[in-house]
Amino acid sequence: MIIWLNGAFGAGKTTAAHELLHLLPGSTLYDPDLVGGELWKMLPKERLAQVDDVQDLPAWRRLVVDTAVALLAEIPGPLIAPMTLLVQQYRDEIFGGLAARRIPVQHFLLRPDETFLRARIDQRAASDGDAVRNWCLGHLPQYDAALGWLSADAHTVDTSQLTPRQTAELLAEAVRRGEGVCRIVQTPPPRAQTLAAGVLLFDDRDRVLLVDPTYKAGWEFPGGVVEPGEAPARAAVREVAEELGLRLTGEPALLVVDWEPPTAAQFGGLRLLFDGGRLDAARVEEVALPGEELRDWCFATEAEAEQLLSPNRVARLRWALRARAQGRALNLEAGVPVGA
Incomplete structure (x- = not known):
């Protein structure tokens, strides 16, 4: 302790x-x-x-x-x-x-x-x-x-x-x-490359929903690591339910696949972003955060998100928004479309 x-x-x-x-x-x-x-x-x-x-x-x-x-x-x-x-x-x-x-x-x-x-x-x-x-x-x-x-x-x-x-x-x-105990989700550090699935959810102004974790720096997309044997789209739906209390109907559409290269500090791996669709006012009211894992959430424009997200997530969001507008998924490596 x-x-x-x-x-x-x-x-x-x-x-x-x-x-x-x-x-x-x-x-x-x-x-x-x-x-x-x-x-x-x-x-x-x-x-x-x-x-x-x-x-x-x-x-x-x-x-x-x-x-x-x-x-x-x-x-x-x-x-x-x-x-x-x-x-x-x-x-x-x-x-x-x-x-x-x-x-x-x-x-x-x-x-x-x-x-x-x-x-x-x-x-x-x-x-x-x-x-x-x-x-x-x-x-x-x-x-x-x-x-x-x-x-x-x-x-x-x-x-x-x-x-x-x-x-x-x-x-x-x-x-x-037992005063002052910090109740933070205990997420074991990865031991190898990971597969993670995130979800983009939008409001009626096309702002994207971001969450503020208690256990690491910076804001994030709702989502998390795909469990062994779990389909990525189902993992994305599960994470939204666990983190926001929202049940998504059907499997969300894939927007980007991004390979995050390993560094001295991180193992890297595949990062997927799915389109969770638009939330109306009633569904926004249903958002409920797990206190040990997430501190806050917000809707942000692309410009506002650039101030909250890490650079690799900013690049991923930028291309995911373009993929959503074009109606097709994009394949990225380190935040850049393959062949660009």
């Missing part, structure tokens, strides 16, 4: 974590900052110039998960991770990766009132210098902007007038009560 202590830079996460070690037998401090520091040393300056923070590196997010897995293979746990995590997509990627490896996460937000928070940050200047103080203060707007999703996702502990020991005592009690 991982106990993730979140909050603003300077909120006292690390000091509380050290106190918590004494209250939870067998616990170990796990600092993802150390992972980032070593990664930062190894990457060329040209790559580092492309990001503002080590958390923006996909390699950091993967290594945070992989390092936790390696540590828990050596020690019983829990791991206590005092780490500010303010980008929800990064939270999804890391916590989803841990869930896929059957590692539960209890997520806590240490949230002192702003007056107390600023006072603590000012106190750090005496020992850590003005540069650290300015870093903490400079990230307060990002923290404030993230409070909406943080408060909904994590168990909040008001630490305004608490010592680190008192904070740790409250955290230990909350851990034992």
Whole structure:
């Protein structure tokens, strides 16, 4: 298990974590900052110039998960991770990766009132210098902007007038009560190339329905991996029923077959998109999401979808919309029509 202590830079996460070690037998401090520091040393300056923070590196997010897995293979746990995590997509990627490896996460937000928070940050200047103080203060707007999703996702502990020991005592009690448990679907990571089937559903303005998974970054088409022995079209219908609570009548028409090549981080495989047709207002009202798997859904124009989807999915959607308009399926490789 991982106990993730979140909050603003300077909120006292690390000091509380050290106190918590004494209250939870067998616990170990796990600092993802150390992972980032070593990664930062190894990457060329040209790559580092492309990001503002080590958390923006996909390699950091993967290594945070992989390092936790390696540590828990050596020690019983829990791991206590005092780490500010303010980008929800990064939270999804890391916590989803841990869930896929059957590692539960209890997520806590240490949230002192702003007056107390600023006072603590000012106190750090005496020992850590003005540069650290300015870093903490400079990230307060990002923290404030993230409070909406943080408060909904994590168990909040008001630490305004608490010592680190008192904070740790409250955290230990909350851990034992099972507070802050992140209920994320446990999707095992693939071990080989996969066959996946997605479905495009439209509203009366021809906007496409997209969903926001809790277990990985970015938005997606409704759909999922085709089970062994399952017909892809039937898998698409099954996934729509499981993810949206909608029953499709008949088998949807195929729009695109896209071969996604393997990379260093992904196995790739075949990706199919089917036409699920148009949803009227009454059917839209029937949409019901499984909370452990999907956080939200929306209808998006093609231009809006480009801001939500990954580049390979944007290309797949673009050609699927053209295939739908032409009334014929298209064969793609890496998002490009074969022979184009």
